[in-house]
Amino acid sequence: MNDFEFFGNIKNAENFIDRIKDKNFLFSFVISYTETSEIPGITFAGADKDSIKYTPPADAEYLYYGNCKTIDKIPMTPDGKPTPALLTKTALESSSIPHIVINAGSKIAPQLPFIQTGLSPGKNISVSPALTSSEVSQAVNYGRIVGRTLASLTDCLIIGESIPGGTTTALAVLKAFGYKAKVSSSIPNNPVILKNQIASMALEGLDSDNPYDIIAKVGDPMIPFVTGMLSSASEINPVMLAGGTQMTAVLAFASKIGFNEKNTAIGTTCYISDDKSANFKNLVSEIADIPAIAVNPRLENSSFPGLRAFSEGFAKEGVGAGGSMIASMLKTKNDSSKFLELAEKEYYRIFTSL
């Protein structure tokens, strides 16, 4: 397992992997939205400003169909670098891991069967509270229901997410909980100053240290929903939070409302854990006593520039790419070079079928 790096509670990382390596996985993909993503310069998740809201449902459609319904093309950056869902799809298909899409506040519904929660998109935290108190409670409660159901249907529940602008709301949440967070970005030149400005604006007027109030003021719908899922699912079976910065915000909220640390791990890509502009490894250890696993898919070895781009700091993670690659490699015993071969086939398929 030279392709995996462990941090956080390292002893539990090995134990966690031993418990899940020959088991069944279920990948759940939570799509959501925050109007914070509409602030210019915040995200690359979409070819332009108007297309950002289509990225989460389009990623969901691509995972199911291999193409999108809501938009014409696979989501990509303005210069044509593909969505990290490409890595997720390759991982899930090569290992026959089933997946299910959950709409927890996406602005646009995906054109496929999905779990509906009725949650609304989050407001732009720089100008408004993100959610009402009752929306936060509803998100946690519905997350608990979904987490309980899905965890009882598998041996290990993987939770991925797609919420454009989500690293900025995650930053604000982490700051509000008192962590010195530096978060990653889908953009190589991480717009750190802008994100911190927005987080500071959001934190102005926050006069409560109640965790629910914090999420309502500066969070987004994904964070309380996934936290609810984690809190119930981790009581039943192992859960892998598949993501980077956003999942540390989930972990911070979960550590306030309760979850089972012994059944929880974070799975991500080395592009997150090695990100010098962020402090992911320290953050995880500070927040909770859980293991984290980073996979190195060695995409720098690809002959395709669009795949090499991930290793150069574009996208880095998203759509649960890291966690799903970890589960896939555990289930299939594929190493990173075999995985890269499969990802290149998928890359070729996408760009010749457009």
Place this chain on the structure above:
Amino acid sequence: MNDFEFFGNIKNAENFIDRIKDKNFLFSFVISYTETSEIPGITFAGADKDSIKYTPPADAEYLYYGNCKTIDKIPMTPDGKPTPALLTKTALESSSIPHIVINAGSKIAPQLPFIQTGLSPGKNISVSPALTSSEVSQAVNYGRIVGRTLASLTDCLIIGESIPGGTTTALAVLKAFGYKAKVSSSIPNNPVILKNQIASMALEGLDSDNPYDIIAKVGDPMIPFVTGMLSSASEINPVMLAGGTQMTAVLAFASKIGFNEKNTAIGTTCYISDDKSANFKNLVSEIADIPAIAVNPRLENSSFPGLRAFSEGFAKEGVGAGGSMIASMLKTKNDSSKFLELAEKEYYRIFTSL
């Protein structure tokens, strides 16, 4: 297993039970709607005409929460006989069988997380085609996606349904496929003449024997959706269609578009299979070479009139009650007297908590 009666392909019934008895079950509950239910006298699924459309979501809420959100009370007949969901809930809870709600054309969305399909309610077949051709295809395709996902998450997928007025659309579909069907009813004095009149009106002008055209003209959204689920799920794992008349219509459509008979059984209550006004047993044998299992929960032994009513011809079946009781008794090894004890506790809880 004196509480079970086998018919259809009896040899395969025993084999089917052997394959699932020590396994994991998942109960899927498909809620839907046909405007055919608005014809006076067609259904008892609701205290009055205006409340019929709330019955499917209210049943779903009751299964999750033990009470309803969409309406104040548990669904019941005008004189207070409770929904068959009481039997389903008792069955699922006592055996810890997980369940998931699927909205396939319900007029009202349930207040809980559910699988959304975007399908519309069906039209009143006595005055209009039930669905457009593209709605039928969409229902089958989405059913296939959901069936594939859910079947891969369990050892045996149970499919129940709630569609008020559904026995009438089922009758029309069975007639259109050439079966001499006599269908059951939620009403003891089965309004046979009215149902046949409506079916005949619906069949007027049906000038195609294409199975998709038949469903579009005289069916409802539940039938093609559940047929799609069955067709993909039965390729992966055993599937139990939990219901009476409506499930024979599903079986009739499925036998045209293809499914795996070896992985399919119908599970229902003896109140359906013993119904003298219907011909359920013969119908199953005529349509497909699959086993059917009827459970006798011996509700006539109850001290509560509302439970005895099921044995007297009220409701008879619905919300997958029969199939979920069969799965529950297989998993827990409870016999019908133990089950009745649990159902009485639930009955008491409902009527003292109102």
